[in-house]
Amino acid sequence: MELIVQGIIKAFELILSFDPEVMGITWLSLQISGTATFISLFIGVSIGTMVALTNFRGKRLVISLINTGMGLPPVVVGLFVTILIWRSGPLGFLEILYTPYAMIVAQAIIATPIVMGISLAAIQNLPPNLRLQILSLGASRLQMVWVLIKESRLPLLAAVMAGFGGVISEVGASIMVGGNIKGYSRVLTTATVMETSKGNFDIAIALGIILLILAFLVNLLLTQVQQRQHPR
Amino acid sequence: MKMFRNSRLIITLMIAALLVVSGAANLYAAPKQKNIILATTTSTQDSGLLDVLLPVFEKETGYFVKTIAVGSGQAMAMGQKGEADVMLVHSPDAEKKFVAEGYGINRRLVMHNDFIIVGPGADAAKIKGVKSSTEALKQIAMANALFISRGDNSGTNSQEKKLWKAAGVNPENQKWYQQTGLGMGQTLNVTSEKKGYTLADRGTYLAMKKNLALNILVEGDAALLNIYHVIEVNSTKWPKANGEGAKAFAEFMVSKRTQEIIKSFGVDKFGSPLFFPDAGKKVEDLGK
Numbered sequence: 001m002e003l004i005v006q007g008i009i010k011a012f013e014l015i016l017s018f019d020p021e022v023m024g025i026t027w028l029s030l031q032i033s034g035t036a037t038f039i040s041l042f043i044g045v046s047i048g049t050m051v052a053l054t055n056f057r058g059k060r061l062v063i064s065l066i067n068t069g070m071g072l073p074p075v076v077v078g079l080f081v082t083i084l085i086w087r088s089g090p091l092g093f094l095e096i097l098y099t100p101y102a103m104i105v106a107q108a109i110i111a112t113p114i115v116m117g118i119s120l121a122a123i124q125n126l127p128p129n130l131r132l133q134i135l136s137l138g139a140s141r142l143q144m145v146w147v148l149i150k151e152s153r154l155p156l157l158a159a160v161m162a163g164f165g166g167v168i169s170e171v172g173a174s175i176m177v178g179g180n181i182k183g184y185s186r187v188l189t190t191a192t193v194m195e196t197s198k199g200n201f202d203i204a205i206a207l208g209i210i211l212l213i214l215a216f217l218v219n220l221l222l223t224q225v226q227q228r229q230h231p232r
Numbered sequence: 233m234k235m236f237r238n239s240r241l242i243i244t245l246m247i248a249a250l251l252v253v254s255g256a257a258n259l260y261a262a263p264k265q266k267n268i269i270l271a272t273t274t275s276t277q278d279s280g281l282l283d284v285l286l287p288v289f290e291k292e293t294g295y296f297v298k299t300i301a302v303g304s305g306q307a308m309a310m311g312q313k314g315e316a317d318v319m320l321v322h323s324p325d326a327e328k329k330f331v332a333e334g335y336g337i338n339r340r341l342v343m344h345n346d347f348i349i350v351g352p353g354a355d356a357a358k359i360k361g362v363k364s365s366t367e368a369l370k371q372i373a374m375a376n377a378l379f380i381s382r383g384d385n386s387g388t389n390s391q392e393k394k395l396w397k398a399a400g401v402n403p404e405n406q407k408w409y410q411q412t413g414l415g416m417g418q419t420l421n422v423t424s425e426k427k428g429y430t431l432a433d434r435g436t437y438l439a440m441k442k443n444l445a446l447n448i449l450v451e452g453d454a455a456l457l458n459i460y461h462v463i464e465v466n467s468t469k470w471p472k473a474n475g476e477g478a479k480a481f482a483e484f485m486v487s488k489r490t491q492e493i494i495k496s497f498g499v500d501k502f503g504s505p506l507f508f509p510d511a512g513k514k515v516e517d518l519g520k
Contacts, residue, residue: 034252086315087472097315098269098298179300182283197417198278199440225245 007205014206015213021183026210029187030218032100033168036107037115040163043108044115045156049145051116052123053131066120069113074106078173081106085177098179103187106173111163118162122155123148157226161219168215188214268477269298271307271316273387274415276460279435279506281497288493289484295477303415305385311335311463314470318478320485322433322460323387324515325394336463342485343494343507344459344518347391349450350420350437351377351429359429365453366399373401376408378428382419383411387458392431395455420444433458435506438498457518460507462486486511 014022051062085091085102096102126148134144149156171189178185180194188211195204276282277299286297300307300316304323310316312335320342321327331339349359349368357375359368372379381403382389396403403409410428412419416436423430424444437448450456462482467475484490491509498506510518 031252034249038249038252086313087470088313088315092472098300179298181298181300182286184296184298194277197274197415197421198280199417199421199443201443221245221248 003201004205006202008209010202011206011209014203015210022207022210024183025186025188025191025207026214028100028185029168029189029211030214032103032174032187033107033164034218036104036167037111037160037164039104039108040111040115041160044112044159044163045119045149048116048119049123049149052120053145053148063120066113066117070117072110072113073172074110074170074174075172075176077106077109078176081109081173081177097177098181098185100178100185102177103174103185106177107167107170110170110173111167114166115159115163118159119152119156122152122159125155126151154226157222161222164218164222165215168211168218266295266477267298268295268318268474268481269300269310269316270318270320270481271300271302271310272320273304273307273322274301274417275322275388275433275436276320277301278415278417279439279498281435281494281507284497285485285490285493288490289481292484293480295480297481301415303382303384303386303389305387305390308335311465314465314473317465317467317474318481319463319465320460321387321463322458323390324459324461326390327461327463331463334469335466337466338479338482339461339463340482340486341510341513341515342460342462343491343509343511344457345434345507346451347388347431347456347458348434348437348448349429350423350432350444350446351449352424352427352445353447354427355447355449357429360447360449362450363453365395365450365455368450369395369399370401372429373399373403373406373408378426379403379409380419380423380426380428380430381409381411382416382430383413384415386416388416388431388433391456391458395431398455420446435498438502438504438506441502459510459515459518 048066051059051066081102082097083089085094085097087097096105130151131144131148134147139147169189171193174187175190175193178187178190180186180190188207192204192207192211195207272282282299286299289295290297300310302310304321304326307316307319307321308323308326308330311319311330319336327339330336349365351359357372357377359371362368362371381392412422414422416432417440419430420432420437420440421443424446437444462485464475464478464482465473467473467478491511494507494509495505498504
């Protein structure tokens, strides 16, 4: 208990003193997970919408696969990404193993099915007549899709929050493909693991608290947007 | 008004997102040839030694070192695939095999410290002060006292297995023998929490002592020497490996200046050095 209090005090010390190393780690976490979420947003929403709006054989199987992907274990993603991009791997020529780029790739793979699954459900959840209505008003197919996406922005922003929450808190893949390199690929979660194994529990708790505050601020911002769009 | 506020918020959000993404686009990309991947043991990182040495090396040579801290077993597996350029490890038998098979070159002695057997103050197996490490392990086995093993093929783990073999005890599948599969720091935490015994390197133990309810029970046995070598990955076998950088790092580790830093590292904090520099010495002469 005493340790937790110490950790909280330490967290505020680190934040208020603008400790350069901790600030760097926090900023990097935000950059990597933010970029990964951004990428997953494009891929996830477009494929999710496409699957929701088209009918084809095996659609249920595809949806089950996407939904399974929402629970993709980060360490497994990390392992596969590592094998693909190490020097002797098929994508080894990119030379991105143990870089922040590799972390973005891995995190985007983790976040994409989450965003895809939620946006798929969101579009499917719209009243089926809405599509006909929009089209009968003379909209092109692309315009219709755009209106549908705008119509489901509430669950779509929830998808962004779920995706971001999934990757900012993830440690397995980040430590495998990023390597937890000081000042280069060390993020809040991997630093927490390292400080714990060093026995610096107060710093580990402090980093955990900073992670929570960061996640809270991002979600607060997104929630502002989400809720103001719907003044009900 | 409402509309206006909404769009302003969205624009702010877009700008924030853009800032984050564009920042990521040039994430301090270090020039490619200047990177070295150093595969090393958790003990060199957890003790804080590398945090002191690497900045000196990077400033001196301009190389950027990517430290991957894993067990010695995994470090050598990385070297074997050419996924690392240079290794700082402490698993002599496996290292000799590694070099003999042509995966590594220029294996050089860097430093040593020693392993210790630590355990709870109550010391159910009564091993405190026992001179021989194998004798102590035998007593732990006889007393069915809980022993926590790394179980991760690290240098410490190989040393531990060697000692069990010498003691003539097979601890596998015994109720009193548990494997964590974790690094040294975390294994010490587990051992402390469970009031068990374990084999640890002195450096990590000293660095973490303040949080542990564990005492040094057996030390000073010649069989407990913990020896670190630097090995360059054979870049003729793996053309993608950075042979030049590996050589520079290995040379740095055995240089006079570095050896001086190693010698004084930890003295101010723990009252005694964590590692003893040995460059240029012979393994047979250590601990005498």
